[in-house]
Every structure is written in structure tokens, then in C-alpha cells.
Amino acid sequence: MDAPHPVDELELRLRRLGAIFALGRLDEQGTTSSGIRRYYRRSRLGYRFVHSRRGAMHMALNEHGTFHREGYERQAELVHDRLPPGTRHVLELACGNGFNLALLAARNPSVSFTGIDLVAAQVRRANRALAGHSRAAAAVGDFQALGTGDGTQDCVFAVESLCHATDTPRALGEVARVLRPRGRLVVVDGWRTRGFEDLPVAVRDATVAVERAMAVSGGQSLEDFKRVAQDAGMAVIEELDLTSWIAPNLRRLACIAERFVSHPRVARAARVVAPEALLMNAVAAYLMPLVVGAGAHTYRLLTLERTD
Numbered sequence: 001m002d003a004p005h006p007v008d009e010l011e012l013r014l015r016r017l018g019a020i021f022a023l024g025r026l027d028e029q030g031t032t033s034s035g036i037r038r039y040y041r042r043s044r045l046g047y048r049f050v051h052s053r054r055g056a057m058h059m060a061l062n063e064h065g066t067f068h069r070e071g072y073e074r075q076a077e078l079v080h081d082r083l084p085p086g087t088r089h090v091l092e093l094a095c096g097n098g099f100n101l102a103l104l105a106a107r108n109p110s111v112s113f114t115g116i117d118l119v120a121a122q123v124r125r126a127n128r129a130l131a132g133h134s135r136a137a138a139a140v141g142d143f144q145a146l147g148t149g150d151g152t153q154d155c156v157f158a159v160e161s162l163c164h165a166t167d168t169p170r171a172l173g174e175v176a177r178v179l180r181p182r183g184r185l186v187v188v189d190g191w192r193t194r195g196f197e198d199l200p201v202a203v204r205d206a207t208v209a210v211e212r213a214m215a216v217s218g219g220q221s222l223e224d225f226k227r228v229a230q231d232a233g234m235a236v237i238e239e240l241d242l243t244s245w246i247a248p249n250l251r252r253l254a255c256i257a258e259r260f261v262s263h264p265r266v267a268r269a270a271r272v273v274a275p276e277a278l279l280m281n282a283v284a285a286y287l288m289p290l291v292v293g294a295g296a297h298t299y300r301l302l303t304l305e306r307t308d
């Protein structure tokens with residue numbers, strides 16, 4: 001039997017989810033810092049027990065088509081390879097549980113690493129992960145209002161975090177301010193693609209549901225992000241399309257979500273007892289491979305340089 005057309009499959013999944021959740025009324029929790037904080041506090045169980053017990057909160061990068069947990073380490077490796085020569089100070093925006101910082105600090109013991117994150121519990125876990133590294137520490141902070149001095153950082157990086165910006169011009173303005181001239185920003189993230197508005201309605205609806213379920217507010221496109229970065233005084237010097245590298249992780253999460261969604265009675269019962277954020281993680285996981293497969297989202301690494 002032929003596999004269903006991806007748009008038909010998306011419509012089917014939206015119908016199944018619609019029987020369990022009021023998808024059209026998904027909370028726009030990503031539009032405020034307090035909503036984002038709440039989402040991460042409540043998603044703790046999903047990230048810890050489904051995603052990564054070691055604290056990674058991003059997608060594993062598996063370039064050869066099979067899911068392996070070592071793929072969670074690839075983002076830090078990619079950042080390591082892009083540290084400017086002679087780097088002494090590095091800042092991670094939204095360090096989560098400190099997974100990337102701990103890997104980088106172990107590989108670069110003479111470099112000082114700072115991480116900031118909105119969620120105090122994650123910052124505490126990050127500092128535990130960094131306990132053996134005397135030059136690395138995390139603090140509570142908002143990447144739209146950095147407490148870091150002007151021109152002090154050789155490199156700033158962000159993994160799956162700037163998608164949460166409620167004010168991207170302000171966030172990128174802050175990055176440009178704290179970078180030294182020719183300092184680098186390395187971003188690994190997901191964006192809407194060019195031509196998103198021309199995609200079928202089911203694809204656009206599913207994309208909005210995924211973004212809302214994951215507390216991503218703006219639905220920002222890659223082109224807009226690059227334009228804002230340029231306005232802030234940073235030029236893109238490298239762009240890597242990693243979309244196919246996250247496919248194994250997306251498929252794994254969707255399989256787990258499918259077990260839940262394909263039993264609507266169980267799912268409706270779970271709604272009463274399970275934390276809302278955990279259910280939202282299931283919505284996102286179930287739809288995401290198709291949203292990405294339909295070309296609505298792209299996952300990339302950008303390296304930018306402060307131009308002046």
C-alpha cells in the first residue's frame with residue numbers, strides 16, 4: 001500500500017489531536033517570559049525522562065539517519081569548532097541544564113564560560129553540571145537584557161533558544177553589544193522557511209500548533225532573523241542546513257507520542273491527571289516530523305561576525 005500523502009497524514013493527525021485537545025485555543029504561552037518559564041518548569045518530566053537524562057534540551061544531530069544519544073553532543077562540537085582563535089570569554093544564551101557548557105568547558109579549560117537562562121531550577125542544575133570547571137558558571141538572566149559588559153565576549157552561542165525571543169531585535173542588539181569587534185555569534189535553531197505563507201493550510205495550522213505547544217511565539221522566518229542580525233551589526237559568514245540531521249530524533253519522539261495519541265480515551269483521561277505541558281510536548285512531537293518534512297521549518301547553524 002502507498003504511504004499517505006504528507007498533507008493527508010497531517011490532516012489526519014490534526015483531526016486525531018483535535019479529538020483530544022482544543023488545538024485552535026492553544027495558549028500563546030511563548031509571548032511572555034512568565035509563560036516561557038512556566039512551560040519549562042512544567043515540561044521538566046518530559047525533557048528528563050523522554051528526551052535526555054543527561055540534561056540536553058535540544059535535538060540530537062544524527063547525520064547518518066539513525067537516532068543515537070551521542071548526537072546530543074554535536075551542537076557543542078559544532079560550537080567548539082567555531083570558537084575564534086585566541087578565545088578567552090564565551091557566553092551561552094539560554095544554557096538550560098548546562099549540557100553544552102559542560103562539554104565545552106571540559107574541552108577548553110583555559111576559556112571562561114558563562115551561561116544565562118530564565119529558569120532558576122535549570123540554572124541550579126547547570127551549576128551542578130559545571131561544578132568541576134572553575135572557569136564556568138551559570139546565572140539567571142534574560143538574553144534580551146544581558147548584564148554583560150560591552151565588547152567583552154569573543155563568542156556568544158545559542159542552541160534552540162533564540163526561537164523563544166519575544167523581541168529578536170533587542171536580543172540580537174544585546175549580542176552585538178557584548179561581542180568584541182569580529183567576535184562571533186553561533187546559532188543553532190529552527191525557523192520558518194521562505195514561502196511559508198504559500199504552504200497548504202493544514203501545514204500552516206500544524207506549524208502554529210507546534211510553535212504554540214513549545215512556547216515559541218513569533219513564528220519567525222530565517223530571512224527575517226538574518227535581516228535583524230544585519231541591522232544589529234552582524235554578518236552571516238556561514239550557514240549549514242542540518243534539517244535532515246534532526247530527522248531521526250523527530251521520528252523517535254513522534255513514535256512515542258503516537259502511542260498516546262492513538263488511544264483517545266486514554267489521552268482524554270490523561271488530560272485530567274498529567275501536567276498540561278507534558279501533553280503539549282506530545283502535540284508538538286506528533287506533528288513536528290511532518291511540519292519539517294512539508295518544508296515549513298528548517299533547522300540550521302548560522303555563524304555570524306560582528307562587523308565593526
Ligand SMILES: C[S@@+](CC[C@H](N)C(=O)[O-])C[C@H]1O[C@@H](n2cnc3c(N)ncnc32)[C@H](O)[C@@H]1O
Pocket residue numbers: 033036037040055056057058093094095096097098099100116117118119122141142143144158159160161164165
Ligand atoms: C530548548 S531549551 C535549550 C536549552 C539549551 N540551550 C540546550 O541546548 O540544552 C530553550 C531554553 O531557552 C530558555 N529561554 C527562553 N527564553 C529565554 C530568555 N529570554 N532568556 C534566557 N533564557 C531563555 C529556556 O528557559 C530554555 O532553557
